[in-house]
Amino acid sequence: MQADPNLYDYWPYIDRPKIVWPGGKKLAFWIAPNIEFYEFAPPVNPFRPGWPKPSPDVVGYSQRDWGNRVGHWRLMELMDKYAMRGSVSLSIGLIDHHPEIIEACNARRWEFFSHGVYNTRYSYGMTEAQERALIEDSIRSVQAATGQRIRGYLAPALTHTERTFDLLGEYDFWYTCDLFQDDQPQPIKTRSGQLMSMPYSLEVNDVITYGAMGMNPWRYADILKRHFDQLLSEGECSGTVMCIPLHAYLVSQSHRIRPFEEALKHISAHAKDVWITTAAEIADYYRQNYWDGALADVARRGLATGGTGFDHVVA
């Protein structure tokens, strides 16, 4: 076990090479609807129970199923209204359970990335072969269902191994949403490939704001606006990224979705300075325009420590 994962170098937020998003935009904005499947009777993972209560956790399970039956559809219509596409953080198994949702997203030209097979199957304790199988299943299943080659990853329930990022690089993933160290992308130190950290704005994730922080819907809308305003103003110096990570079983609730719309309305009103896009489009643009400059800046400032993530243990 390592104290410092060495996945990226320390890189202070000031004096970095300036990022300008396409069309001279200052902030790249994307929405990550988490479209998840949680099992009724998940198998035991010794590191973490499938549900916080003994299975079956009927309230937790049925609330999440409500998200799939009702919530996503509400959110899709709302996002249509503001011409915002989603980058779907997908429980890959949902393709088999609920193909109607996948078809609806695909018809909207939404992006998909992998969020594991089920959100009740954790990466903790996986062998390399198991983790490879999970990643290969993700690529294959989304390709078969939608024709898309996935380029992004958010580990199921934010559970990782020391190999996760090297494997993502090897399988030609462009971005990971698992690392929250910055409001701009950064190259990740993998043994192969070209993997970047994509800002996922975890602190304004509805699971954090409604679950952990217990906010009311109006406060959530307020902090989304404040978060956006701050990052937009900083984007003047160098382009920033803001994500709103969402879970329909939370945000689409009837007492929450209208206040949430106020945040989208606010963001939409600044469209002249905002690139409303998907994570894959941000990653693609960053790889082509800023990847090399980022590495060169870290090196120039004497901050490159070398090596790759967890390499001091993985021989």
Add this chain to the structure above:
Amino acid sequence: MSLPEDYLTYPHRAYGMDQTLYDWRPSSRRVPVTWPNGAAVAAMIVVPIEHHALNPAGKPFRHPGAMVTPYPDLRHYTTRDYGNRVGVFRILHELAQVGVRATFAINANQLVRLSPLVAAIRADGHEIAAYGLSPEQIHWSGLEAGVEAAWIAEARAKFDAAGLSPRAWLSPARQQSYATLDLIAGAGFEICLDWEQDDIPTAMTTPSGIVTAIPLSNELDDRTLLIDRRQADDDWAGQILESRDYLAGESAAQGGGRVLGFTLTPYVIGQPFRISALRQVLGGLASDPGVWTATASAIADAAG
């Protein structure tokens, strides 16, 4: 299991304190302190710069902000690291906007890794305080003999090597052993930010010399209020400004200056959506002629 015979004997049961670090002194008997330009309130802003290990041992307890989920808890690791990479630069920017100097308490083990940050803090004229070695090295009475003295010597040596001579000390997790105060005095630290027994500085007596304790409010700690207690950002700001108003009023009525010490934790207050609340606080302090925003050393020197 029965209690020992002497359980109901009270060897320190007498007037005053039950230890010799400082004397009992009700607030009515303070020797008044005065701040520059007759300010009522000295506002001391402390910015903790800490690096949380991905594999915490957590002895004798997990430092606030330590990892939460099974290894590797990259969620909390990177969220904390965000403070040192991004959030702290927002704090520096906002401090510069209103011309306020703060006290940055830095883990000695981070001086090299975070050297661009250290340089930015120095360039803006802020004070740097020692914040132990790391959150993994918590000072407590269960450490083996010699370990604590060696940690403090190592911290001092690392600050020396970075060309820094901090006068102030903040313990990781604000935890001490019975020996900490004496050991930091012996290592040349004149100021300690762990104790908060009064609203004015207190001279603490150790065999190795005097250490000035400057109060840092645990009850206004931003991480506690905003994360543990889930309070709203504007309510955090309101409480700091309420404290300022009350202390100013008390000073006017009773005489003598007061200290308002509080933390700005980079991974907490440096989040984009909290910067507007930070501006309320800094603007409210900087624009108030009754408030002297000062570093730990400036306050200790003024207190004499």
